[in-house]
């Protein structure tokens with residue numbers, strides 16, 4: 001117990017304290033607390049330290065022999081004793097991150113209604129659209145500072161999961177706390193329940209959401225607008241992270257709200273920031289610049305176009321023109337390479353097309369230019385997969401890329417594991433260990449010719465906890481492109497490969513908290529520079545980051561007089 005911290009005064013006693021996950025300490029309550037709060041007899045005799053409790057919980061955890069059961073077990077601790085949950089995760093971060101987050105969280109979303117146990121967060125269902133304000137007031141947290149919001153329509157590469165998508169905001173916020181030190185008391189996951197178009201869920205008798213086709217168009221936009229206004233009235237300073245919205249809504253919602261509220265879209269901007277950070281580190285190790293690369297994407301959706309625009313911005317900052325940068329970025333989607341002659345492209349895709357003139361000398365089979373055609377003609381040095389479709393980086397494509405690029409950078413970023421464009425094992429074998437590989441989901445190290453290659457996890461989880469901590473520590477009112485760019489550069493500075501020329505592309509998860517603090521500082525400095533936060537000295541900013549960083553330790557409780 002941290003006796004140096006001032007005690008927390010509680011206005012109530014008895015079993016209600018044990019039922020409150022933010023306050024519960026289980027056998028961690030002291031003798032004095034047990035007497036003052038009428039807890040005697042409600043918990044076993046022994047008074048335990050949190051480390052003793054962690055030991056028991058970890059033993060129980062290891063008894064489960066599949067990841068989903070481990071996930072359910074951990075979620076149960078989270079829902080009964082949050083401090084213990086975060087201490088357990090803190091002590092075993094590398095082992096438990098894939099269990100509380102990607103990839104296991106994907107399965108948990110698919111099985112959400114089947115495995116549902118306890119309430120967490122808010123479900124704002126469309127039929128209750130006139131009572132959003134009341135629902136926000138019902139939240140179990142009063143002082144909300146970070147909200148992760150989904151409508152469940154594009155959950156990882158798993159499609160529409162309806163309210164099952166709630167697993168994602170819960171998982172993301174678990175990382176805001178365990179990686180970014182945001183107190184769980186400030187975090188609120190919210191799902192907008194606007195129906196589902198997933199026929200399996202609509203027919204599933206266990207499905208717990210509003211059993212209705214998704215509302216769309218004006219009705220949908222009005223509902224989101226209603227929600228944004230209400231949430232802003234309730235918690236005007238809260239950071240709102242949009243997560244796993246379908247392509248048709250993700251970018252328009254970002255455009256609508258980014259200059260109005262403190263908000264960002266993690267799939268578009270968080271992913272862009274982590275990918276640019278990883279590429280900057282890779283370029284530094286290879287003593288080249290990003291603006292010298294030719295980059296091909298498979299998947300021109302929210303993530304793909306978000307990353308592409310951030311890469312272009314970085315290339316321009318390195319000294320080439322925007323036109324030159326755009327000419328080096330090739331976006332491939334279902335109908336092949338995006339070309340300016342293509343009808344029906346979305347506005348954010350139209351800026352990322354190649355012109356007929358630029359392709360005039362290309363050798364290709366037909367009108368629709370395939371990924372293989374692009375690889376053979378554009379000779380990319382970087383290949384990024386954000387299609388959500390597995391296996392599309394075939395042996396032929398990877399070998400073709402390797403033929404003209406001795407050290408190709410290949411990032412199959414689609415999640416979860418089942419959606420990866422190619423496994424690191426295959427990519428490294430096809431390239432004789434010469435590719436630099438990073439994936440969205442975690443993968444085991446790969447051995448080729450007796451050399452072991454660690455696989456970096458290029459996932460926005462390296463970025464959003466630091467952004468949240470930075471925003472909270474300086475009181476930023478917006479999340480700007482400059483703040484995101486600052487987060488990329490800060491991440492690149494933390495790369496062992498970028499810094500020393502050897503080692504892993506991204507930092508070890510064991511260091512994620514110091515990485516988040518470093519990113520937070522850079523993000524807050526950028527916010528201050530742009531006038532989105534009040535000026536303060538570097539020392540005060542550092543102090544604020546430390547002060548805001550919550551630690552999973554029990555506090556002493558005192559009783560207020562009733």
Ligand SMILES: NC(=O)c1ccc[n+]([C@@H]2O[C@H](COP(=O)([O-])OP(=O)(O)OC[C@H]3O[C@@H](n4cnc5c(N)ncnc54)[C@H](O)[C@@H]3O)[C@@H](O)[C@H]2O)c1
Nearest residue numbers: 156157247299301302303333334387388414415440459460
């Ligand atoms: N690693 C990370 O941090 C990270 C972050 C965001 C998204 N992702 C992953 O990226 C994937 C895409 O996410 P998104 O938000 O961009 O989704 P999205 O739906 O906006 O975009 C996916 C795009 O891929 C295209 N596509 C699908 N099948 C294809 C095929 N066979 N050939 C070519 N193109 C195809 C779709 O037409 C669409 O434009 C998901 O699997 C998601 O989990 C990873």
Ligand SMILES: O=C(O)C[C@H](O)C(=O)O
Nearest residue numbers: 102156244267415459460
């Ligand atoms: O959730 C993740 O693991 C990353 C990303 O936000 C995604 O949608 O795939």
Ligand SMILES: [Mg+2]
Nearest residue numbers: 243244266267
């Ligand atoms: Mg996401």
